[in-house]
Amino acid sequence: METPKLSALPYKGTRDFYPRDMKLRNWFFGRVRTALENACFEEYEGPMLESLELYAAKSGEELAREQTYNFTDRGGRDLAIRPEMTPTVARMVAGKMGELNYPLKWFSIANMYRYERPQRGRLREFWQLNVDIFGCDTYEADLDVIGSAIAVLRAYGADESMFRVHINNRRFFNDVIAAICNTDSEGARRVSKVVDRKNKVTRAAYENALVELGLSEEQIERIDALYAMSVAEATALCPDSEGAKELTALFGALEKTGLARYCTFDFGIIRGLDYYTGTVFEVFDLAPENNRAMFGGGRYDNLVGLFVKNAKISGVGYGMGDVTLENFLVTHGLVPDLDNEGTKVLVTRFDDVPYENYVTLTARLSEAGVRASVYLGTKKFGKQIDYAVRGNYSHVVIMGGDELAAGTVKVKNLATREESVVSQDKLAEFFA
């Protein structure tokens, strides 16, 4: 009986990165890395497996179990494959809290798993850029983080016609709701919960919920009006709010540093009621066919406090998924021609020359930093050329018995079909 064959498909919701996919991924991540390192962000990484309680502490145990891949190890520890980076980075900051050089400007590019139905833009395994600043409580860090998101997108060639950063402030949000409703912070919190779900329910359900909380029609209209206001108009409604002051400082700095053309105030940006505590933002794709939030972030206080008693280290940051980013770049035609790999040389081989001569020639090129490979195998010249063309090689080197004797090689440019005769000793210089 024949052994049944295994499936060659990857696990549902995960991807195989064949070399061409990997080139794209490396291009993505390379651009991000350079842009962030140029702004002195430092890269970190953590393990794929974490204690389940890390996620339970943030989202509740039920949600943590439901949304992660989790299991119990043989020592009885409940583990989860990380679904996000934030608990890990908070744990890491806690782990060396007294030794680190604040403010920290940190980023990571790491894979995550979420247990959910795969759909467009949502996979079970995805890669995510996480950027955070820890230990600076004021708007300067918010500005730096938002500036870094803009710098990353600009590094891909995106401009202000392609994306917009929508910004709000959670403290301002609470304060202006309280001011309009004439209520205390607990009352404002109840209203906020309704406003947070504005786009997820019908208009009638939304209004009914607010009326039930005692709001008048006029108060509901005043909340509606916030969505169309400029930052100056909105903050004028509660000028003493710390959140309003932060918004004013942030937008003033965006204006004066030329970043305002990428940014807009948007009262509709709220993001997770229990998590964010100050500036919040989402970056929108402006393409008509893809007009939606791509990623976002904001200020969250004291996640480090989950690990260390009395810790007071605030953070501000964002996470950006690779699938979303790829959709954005493809939509705007910002992905370069990955088949054009620059100089890449295939040294072809013939039977009348000892194989070692090809190997030595190739090694000299590789060591000089010229990407080069000898053809592996014994196929005819035509097949070797096919291999070079399909493999995005830019040049082939030809050295038969005559060339060997003359100390030369022929170099053929596969794009222009131009041929050159080059001394074997000068071959690396020829490609330099």
Place this chain on the structure above:
Amino acid sequence: METPKLSALPYKGTRDFYPRDMKLRNWFFGRVRTALENACFEEYEGPMLESLELYAAKSGEELAREQTYNFTDRGGRDLAIRPEMTPTVARMVAGKMGELNYPLKWFSIANMYRYERPQRGRLREFWQLNVDIFGCDTYEADLDVIGSAIAVLRAYGADESMFRVHINNRRFFNDVIAAICNTDSEGARRVSKVVDRKNKVTRAAYENALVELGLSEEQIERIDALYAMSVAEATALCPDSEGAKELTALFGALEKTGLARYCTFDFGIIRGLDYYTGTVFEVFDLAPENNRAMFGGGRYDNLVGLFVKNAKISGVGYGMGDVTLENFLVTHGLVPDLDNEGTKVLVTRFDDVPYENYVTLTARLSEAGVRASVYLGTKKFGKQIDYAVRGNYSHVVIMGGDELAAGTVKVKNLATREESVVSQDKLAEFFA
């Protein structure tokens, strides 16, 4: 009651990569990538989660369950976190078998999990370089793979005094055992199983086991003698063996290409009896205090056949773990000074200059490719300098009210303490 605090430690056997650790890891992987890309190897990656059956098919279900982190998803699929890359890459080749451009020269750098007791050089989460060539059945691919391992180590600055590649051939191994024992391949296989475990049992147990299989004292001595032989002496014992011919061709090419100084024939290299089918090799650290095999590989036939009926795609490759590599590089003093990050500029700030001016100045540097950050926060100048020193910044930029008015800045080199006055417009050029 206070919520109990979470542990800040990473899960047992895993590591946190703080920025300094990450710099080392990026340096490791960057060197590997460049060396392999210069030899036209292409990078790929696969998912962290795979079907458990992928590993069960190779190692048996019991071992697969015991050595991996595995669990059942809500759809009843048995999954494992990958403990190695080979089944994934074989699956990927199978998945696009008809479309790929053979011979494939592929590599990946990926994290793996093994469920075992953590110890020196063995962690539960580790990173591994995997290098493979698929679709070339002859010694040229073996040479290319061994050459790439040497090129990778040389790219770190290692030379022939630091490591040695020990090479054997599994076909030769079987044939020479058969020749010495005057037996058929099944008889040779039984002897091979004993010889494979030579170093794991006492000398007496080893000899007894061979005597039980009918070997004479003289035959045992002839096997012993193989361990001290040159490749020429050893292959002369069964010159018609295909394995002997492969060894001769491989060592001939190593000699003529100058790679022989990194290599040696070693009859003691066997590596997993059921897996490898031709050339096998292990790379040894030559440091007296660390003299042991660091990593190895060889030729394995037809793993792709697990997925596709009648597939005949052979492979040859190796895997190298990051912890082993780090031990090697540290032992030989090959890790560079990672605190020297080159030019990295902290723009300090003063109260009498609008903050936006610092942000704009900094952004101009970053965009010109100079790593630069503005100091985030409001601490005094001395604290800002401390931050720069601890953060490996090479320079600080100083712009008070006077400099602002004059259109200049002061640049202080933190290593030499030299100060320069530079026009604000020429600052990027100053650092270029």
